[in-house]
Amino acid sequence: xxxxxxxxxxxxxxxxxxxxxxxxxxxxxxxxxxxxxxxxxxxxxxxxxxxxxxxxxxxxxxxxxxxxxxxxxxxxxxxxxxxxxxxxxxxxxxxxxxxxxxxxxxxxxxxxxxxxxxxxxxxxxxxxxxxxxxxxxxxxxxxxxxxxxxxxxxxxxxxxxxxxxxxxxxxxxxxxxxxxxxxxxxxxxxxxxxxxxxxxxxxxxxxxxxxxxxxxxxxxxxxxxxxxxxxxxxxxxxxxxxxxxxxxxxxxxxxxxxxxxxxxxxxxxxxxxxx
Amino acid sequence: xxxxxxxxxxxxxxxxxxxxxxxxxxxxxxxxxxxxxxxxxxxxxxxxxxxxxxxxxxxxxxxxxxxxxxxxxxxxxxxxxxxxxxxxxxxxxxxxxxxxxxxxxxxxxxxxxxxxxxxxxxxxxxxxxxxxxxxxxxxxxxxxxxxxxxxxxxxxxxxxxxxxxxxxxxxxxxxxxxxxxxxxxxxxxxxxxxxxxxxxxxxxxxxxxxxxxxxxxxxxxxxxxxxxxxxxxxxxxxxxxxxxxxxxxxxxxxxxxxxxxxxxxxxxxxxxxxxxxxxxxxxxxxxxxxxxxxxxxxxxxxxxxxxxxxxxxxxxxxxxxxxxxxxxxxxxxxxxxxxxxxxxxxxxxxxxxxxxxxxxxxxxxxxxxxxxxxxxxxx
Ligand SMILES: Cc1ncc(C[n+]2csc(CCOP(=O)(O)OP(=O)(O)O)c2C)c(N)n1
Ligand code: SF4
Numbered sequence: 001x002x003x004x005x006x007x008x009x010x011x012x013x014x015x016x017x018x019x020x021x022x023x024x025x026x027x028x029x030x031x032x033x034x035x036x037x038x039x040x041x042x043x044x045x046x047x048x049x050x051x052x053x054x055x056x057x058x059x060x061x062x063x064x065x066x067x068x069x070x071x072x073x074x075x076x077x078x079x080x081x082x083x084x085x086x087x088x089x090x091x092x093x094x095x096x097x098x099x100x101x102x103x104x105x106x107x108x109x110x111x112x113x114x115x116x117x118x119x120x121x122x123x124x125x126x127x128x129x130x131x132x133x134x135x136x137x138x139x140x141x142x143x144x145x146x147x148x149x150x151x152x153x154x155x156x157x158x159x160x161x162x163x164x165x166x167x168x169x170x171x172x173x174x175x176x177x178x179x180x181x182x183x184x185x186x187x188x189x190x191x192x193x194x195x196x197x198x199x200x201x202x203x204x205x206x207x208x209x210x211x212x213x214x215x216x217x218x219x220x221x222x223x224x225x226x227x228x229x230x231x232x233x234x235x236x237x238x239x240x241x242x243x244x245x246x247x248x249x250x251x252x253x254x255x256x257x258x259x260x261x262x263x264x265x266x267x268x269x270x271x272x273x274x275x
Numbered sequence: 276x277x278x279x280x281x282x283x284x285x286x287x288x289x290x291x292x293x294x295x296x297x298x299x300x301x302x303x304x305x306x307x308x309x310x311x312x313x314x315x316x317x318x319x320x321x322x323x324x325x326x327x328x329x330x331x332x333x334x335x336x337x338x339x340x341x342x343x344x345x346x347x348x349x350x351x352x353x354x355x356x357x358x359x360x361x362x363x364x365x366x367x368x369x370x371x372x373x374x375x376x377x378x379x380x381x382x383x384x385x386x387x388x389x390x391x392x393x394x395x396x397x398x399x400x401x402x403x404x405x406x407x408x409x410x411x412x413x414x415x416x417x418x419x420x421x422x423x424x425x426x427x428x429x430x431x432x433x434x435x436x437x438x439x440x441x442x443x444x445x446x447x448x449x450x451x452x453x454x455x456x457x458x459x460x461x462x463x464x465x466x467x468x469x470x471x472x473x474x475x476x477x478x479x480x481x482x483x484x485x486x487x488x489x490x491x492x493x494x495x496x497x498x499x500x501x502x503x504x505x506x507x508x509x510x511x512x513x514x515x516x517x518x519x520x521x522x523x524x525x526x527x528x529x530x531x532x533x534x535x536x537x538x539x540x541x542x543x544x545x546x547x548x549x550x551x552x553x554x555x556x557x558x559x560x561x562x563x564x565x566x567x568x569x570x571x572x573x574x575x576x577x578x579x580x581x582x583x584x585x586x587x588x589x590x591x592x593x594x595x596x597x598x599x600x601x602x603x604x605x606x607x608x609x610x611x612x613x614x615x616x617x618x619x620x621x622x623x624x625x626x627x628x629x630x631x632x633x634x635x636x637x638x639x640x641x642x643x644x645x646x647x648x649x650x651x652x653x654x
Binding site: 012041042043045047057058061062063064065066067068071073074075076077078079081082083085086103104107260263264267268 | 300301303322323325327329331332333335336337338339340341342343344345346347348349351365366369497498500501502503504505506507508515516
């Protein structure tokens with residue numbers, strides 16, 4: 001049995017999450033990944049925005065920072081630039097990262113700064129009671145889309161890939177083993193890495209859209225996931241409503257903090273300071 | 276002995292130099308007139324000083340990166356102007372709540388909105404105090420010359436590190452762009468406050484928001500072994516969110532009382548000709564240059580005029596001004612806004628004498644002659 005307790009701040013429990021929420025599954029997968037990588041707790045800095053998912057860092061025994069709605073990546077950027085030796089992991093929701101924080105998300109990807117973003121995509125604003133989010137599927141219901149969503153959703157992984165992230169992967173809470181492996185890869189990768197973790201919110205999304213309990217929603221994920229390799233052979237119509245999982249992008253490119261280090265090294269060799 | 280250097284510099288350049296002298300190691304910003312020279316200067320110099328410069332995607336990101344950098348242990352700053360300052364407000368409140376040291380330079384231009392990008396103003400004085408929501412402490416400084424911009428930038432870093440309150444340095448377009456002689460002090464003459472950083476702390480022992488006698492909890496940066504939690508939610512001494520009314524009350528009162536407890540260390544005022552003044556002027560920033568000239572001319576004409584020049588705008592120099600409430604017969608407050616500090620002078624002087632306003636919001640500085648005329652009208 002994996003010993004989760006070594007990473008938990010047990011005195012901060014119980015968790016705020018509802019029964020059936022997928023966020024805890026993602027958290028546990030992440031802890032197993034961190035453990036596999038044998039990263040010391042002191043060397044991890046976990047930064048989140050605002051939302052149900054963003055409450056996660058408070059329960060973990062790392063350097064933890066709960067910032068403002070949408071801005072976690074900006075705080076994380078400051079930390080990484082100053083202390084590149086820290087593993088900086090960003091915990092964020094679909095609303096946090098792609099609505100209010102969308103600009104920071106794409107620019108961090110463009111910059112390709114060495115952050116690991118675990119993005120909890122539950123298609124809804126959980127914390128504020130189920131309002132429509134940038135990833136709520138077309139026609140689905142939300143408290144602010146009472147007649148069904150008339151807008152098109154973001155493909156978050158596609159967005160990250162197009163914006164320049166060096167690593168992008170997607171996995172479901174149902175397939176927690178895959179999730180763990182992908183998070184491990186994302187942390188290992190030097191560069192901007194995104195893991196889109198598909199996680200059920202039975203309370204504010206499932207109920208309103210008649211998708212059943214948390215377990216029902218996990219089973220839906222099971223039945224509708226398609227590995228990338230297989231998806232590549234399917235056409236758009238066949239992919240309708242499917243969740244494509246696995247590594248979507250893994251590429252080498254210049255990483256912004258390393259480039260800055262080269263500049264610092266250059267000047268420190270020159271030994272010249274002023275004017 | 277080090278030879279002191281003298282150079283001709285703009286206020287914006289002096290601000291960058293002051294920041295370096297104070298030990299700034301992180302600048303995150305977004306270009307905006309009339310502040311961009313500060314970013315440009317630091318983009319060139321910070322890498323040579325082992326520091327970080329990063330141009331962010333907007334001002335919300337800029338202040339976010341600054342707060343992150345400060346949490347990671349660097350002295351950190353940003354520089355902007357009105358529209359950008361507006362965008363920063365939510366995260367400035369975060370820095371107040373979580374007590375993260377940072378310096379925010381606002382080179383004021385005409386507002387509201389895009390307003391007058393290239394013209395001076397002092398329209399953000401109240402925004403500097405109350406721009407973010409909720410009761411919060413804030414410090415604002417307003418230099419009136421290039422040399423003083425250098426000095427007050429250093430002071431801004433010292434105050435924010437000492438009290439863990441964000442410091443807003445309010446320049447105006449005139450101070451930012453005027454060129455003047457600056458004789459740099461010897462580095463040994465510069466007093467620099469350092470965070471008590473670099474020590475390894477046992478995670479169990481560190482109470483990040485411990486109530487101390489000074490009201491300022493000692494700060495340990497991330498990555499030094501303390502492994503604690505920082506949030507913008509109301510929190511207890513451990514740094515974790517709380518709903519306990521008693522603890523929330525204790526936090527909010529402690530945060531705000533830091534200003535009262537250390538007021539005299541923070542508030543700086545310069546007096547000229549106030550001892551026997553019957554006409555009291557209160558002026559700050561570039562407007563104080565006109566006011567000083569007007570007072571000098573009035574004195575030459577035998578008029579007992581004097582000037583109080585707050586170098587610290589927030590907290591306000593109410594006691595210092597109040598001390599003259601009965602002595603002066605009238606106050607004059609010239610400002611490049613519609614009377615933001617004049618109202619404070621009325622309160623500080625307990626409405627005992629009329630406070631005459633000289634206001635300009637058309638992008639032009641206040642002419643000393645107009646101030647002199649007002650003084651003459653009053654006698
Ligand atoms: C500036 C600002 N606007 C709005 C809010 C209110 N708010 C809190 S959480 C949230 C949405 C969170 O949704 P998401 O990021 O998807 O996370 P989830 O709760 O679903 O995990 C909103 C709108 C806020 N805290 N700050
Ligand atoms: S509201 Fe939804 S996302 Fe939030 S804790 Fe409950 S199930 Fe999870």
